[in-house]
Amino acid sequence: MTLETLVQQLMNGISLGSLYALIAIGYTMVYGILRLINFAHGDVFMVGAYTAFYLVSFFLLPWWAVVPLTLLAAALLGMFIDRVAYRPLRQEPRISALITAVGVSFFLETLGIVVLGARPKGFTEYIPGLFARVYDLAGIKIPGVAVWVPLLSLACLGLLLYIIYNTKVGMAMRAVATDIETVRLMGVNVDRIISYTFALGSALAAAGGIMWAFKFWQIQPLMGIYPGWKAFTAAVVGGIGNITGAMLGGFIIGLAEIMAVAFFPDFSGYRDAFVFAILIAFLLVKPTGILGESLKEKV
Amino acid sequence: MSQRTRQILTSGVLLAWALFLWWAERNLDAYYVRVLNTAAIYVVAAVSYTLINGIAGQFSLGPNGFMALGGYVVALLILPLAQKEMGWILEPLAWPFNTFSLPPHLFPLAVLAGGIVAVAGGFVVGFPSLRLRGDYLAIATFGFGEIIFVLANNLIGLTNGAMGIKGIPNYATLWWTWGWAIFTIWVVRNLAQSSFGRAMKAIREDEVAAAAMGINVFRLKLLALVVSAFFGGVAGGLLAALISTVSPTIFTFTMTFNLLVIIVLGGLGSTTGAAVTAVLFTVLQELLRIVETPIRIGPLQLPGVSGMRMVIFSVLLVALMLFYRRGLFGRSEFSWEWVLGKFRQRGMASASDQSGNLEA
Amino acid sequence: MQATSREILKLERVTMNFGGLTAVSDFSLDLFPGELVGLIGPNGAGKTTVFNLITGQYTPTRGRIYFEGRDITGWPPHLVTAAGIARTFQNIRLFGGLSVLENVLVAYHVRLRATFWEAMFQLPRYNREERRMRQEGMELLRRVGLERLAEAEAGSLPYGQQRQLEIARALATGPRLLLLDEPAAGMNPEETRRLMDFIQHIRREFNLTILLIEHDMQLVMGICERIRVLDYGVSIAEGPPEAIQKDPRVIAAYLGEAEEEDVVG
Secondary structure (H helix, E strand, C coil), X not given: CCHHHHHHHHHHHHHHHHXXXXXXXHHHHHHHHHCCCCCCHHHHHHHHHHHHHHHHHCCCCCHHHHHHHHHHHHHHHHHHHHHHHHHHHCCCCHHHHHHHHHHHHHHHHHHHHHHHCCCCEECHHHCCHHHHCEEEECCXXXXXXXXXXXXXXXXXXXXXXXXXXXXXXXXXXXHHHXXXXXXXXXXXXXXXXXXXXXXHHHHHHHHHHHHHHHHHCEECCCCCHHHHHHHHHHHHHHCCCCHHHHHHHHHHHHHHHHHHHHHCHHHHHHHHHHHXXXXXXXXXXXXXXXXXXXXXXXX | CXXXXXXXXXXHHHXXXXXXHHHHHHHCCHHHHHHHHHHHHHHHHHHHXXXXXXXXXXXXXXXXXXXXXXXXXXXXXXXXXXXXXXXXXXXXXXXXXXXXXXXHHHHHHHHHHHHHHHHHHHXXXXXXXXXXXXXXXXXXXXXXXXXXXXXXXXXXXXXXXXXXXXXXXXXXXHHHHHHHHHHHHHHHHHHHHCHXXXXXXXXXXXXHHHHHCCCCHHHHHHHHHHXXXXXXXXXXXXXXXXXXXXXXXXXXHHHHHHHHHHHHHHCCCCHHHHHHHHXXXXXXXXXXXXXXXXXXXXXXXXXCCCCHHHHHHHHHHHHHHHHCCCCCCCCCCCCHHHHXXXXXXXXXXXXXXXXXXXXX | CCCCCCCCEEEEEEEEEECCXXXXXXXXXXXXXXXXXXXXXXXXXXXXXXXXXXXXXXXXXXEEEEECCEECCCCXXXXXXXXXXXXXXXXXXXXXXXXXXXXXXXXXXXXXXXXXXXXXXXXXXXXXXXXXXXXXXXXXXHHHCCHHHCCCEHHHCCHHHHHHHHHHHHHHCCCCEEXXXXXXXXCCHHHHHHHXXXXXXHHHHHCCEEEEECCCHHHHHHHCCEEEEEECCXXXXXXXXXXXXXXXXXXXXHHHHHHHHHHHC
């Protein structure tokens, strides 16, 4: 492998990893608070990509308007899913909400197929110039997406960390994740905080969805399944419930996936199996993940 | 009611069903026979699926993976040698499967082998994820199903890749499928009502308290998953021999999703409920074909929307979870006492209705 | 270090850290067969943590735990139960969806000799054992006065009976040491009096050593022979009820709590 391809693959892995990280945040925040695997999260990512697609291709809006509108739409969708499908089941056994989550996920996917069509939609002509151009870095050619996707993702993640650690809402989110009952007793409207958590996670997933479209040039209704599942794996690897861990896990999974393909091109068909192997390995050896603490149940 | 009465009633129903199958095999056309077969396969898969999800309360999304394992194993074991030579174009079929083909009377052995391989799959996915509290099983089994998909596409020497395996002999007669269905109901219901089932339900209700009662939580969860995987494999094997083809796209997540709808509709935790709704679901699925085919009502031409059935089922699942969580059977099992009780109630209700009418 | 076999339970300088928080610090305790000992202390003193350490819910950061001379430190909960220690929970943890009888039967599962194959195919040995378990379960319910409710759903019982059932269920595991976590919580004085009789009764009837956590002083002072006081994870006093009631450190610990509550209130 030449230095050029190595650098390119590294950049490729980092940009893929940063997208996983963006999605993983939503999983880990919701899991941290509700112990719920929000299976529909990957589909919010898909809806985000489609929203952007129609805003830019049908409504012909400029990107500076498309992005905030898309994030807003996804945030509302996330809140709506929580309100309608999960909140009524908070007091039920956990498996109820999990099954509902699978139902919502499947609903979004199959509705997507029926309404939007199963065939992929091309994104190529709408990609902003910044992402489409190729940079020349000391003789090494690097596509714009590999530069801008990680940078913008990191900006999003930085913004998120700022919100979590420096605002009142963020503080409330952390408090709810630590001890939901105590926070409720202190008079905080826990449901609203949970709602905001869904909004935040969904907006990040939508941001990921848009950039995913830039990177892979096309979108389709089932595009959220694999990235969603890998992002959840990333959250487990990083330590489920831990936000920094989810970011770290995202980068690890993205890099590992790309590097596995780069070093063993003959086995490129198995790249998803490789991520599965990482999940199983972590569950066996370090189930709390890299940064996670064990989520012991209170007795 | 004495055990003897129950046995007589059960034998009577089984006999009647056998007579029906005997009649159906001779008189119904191929489409209806196939629906009956499919229903039996759904019974096998759903009843065993409810053991892990409903009885033990552990959220597995594994059935499609387990069914795929069973399906491929059965296909590889019973596919005629001629097919084995012709079917694999990119790469020849791997040893030892290219050397033999099981004759029809060994079909049950092939199905058994499918179940056993699925059990191995159950261990692979269950061992790491069930030791932990939390919902790792869901995510691991989901990944497992996807990985089976990846392997089926890539292990061409075994699976023939995306093209799949065609020309599998049609050994899955009504007798085999319904034989397995009834065996599954019997075995899983026994297990669910035994001390082992009680321990699994205890885990479902409160894992910490179950451990404090001396229950080896991990072992019982694994037992539930593995038994469920076995019958998943059996169901997959039967399916392969019914539709005479296996390919990666047959055992997708949609399969698991359908089963989830079935066990929730039947009442999570009722094995016999799952059996009844499996049959209902199969029929419903056939009836709903109408929404996917164009229909003409007078001058109005309604286009069929392909994929619409799955939208309906996902709405159904969410609605069930939100508004009708106990499903049709709740957690109760079918029993003759219950049926007769219903009849008595019905009888009393209608009797009182009549007396009411008389007074009016 | 070898524990002498005279104590039924021996905790040797047990410490439990959660992250940076020390819930229990350097805690030692000896229980002798047949004793009824109370573990008291203000809220958050680490009492339940002690129970969780004994029953294997947590593994101590430092220190060792011996039961009947055997080192059980770090054993998983189900093995601790099998060894002969049973417990109840502060916030009743019954199997709510199961019947009263089934709740008790779950505890007999460990003793089942038949394999799951025999259960699956309803073979004679399993059926025999199932019948015997049911008989024993009914017998146990009779002894604790719950036999008429055998088929009722456990979650639907009134509070007092749920507590009683939880104790019965613990007894079904055949323990020699019983840990009761606030058995009188939420009971009125009359119910508490009955509970005291019940505890005395099962102690004799089942030949038990009992360690109980309780806030209700009527109960603690009424039936415990020896009381241990915890405050902020540290053992601050031990002795017979009369001595504890007069102990200045104990009074200070409880007064401190009362003052804090006043401030908060």
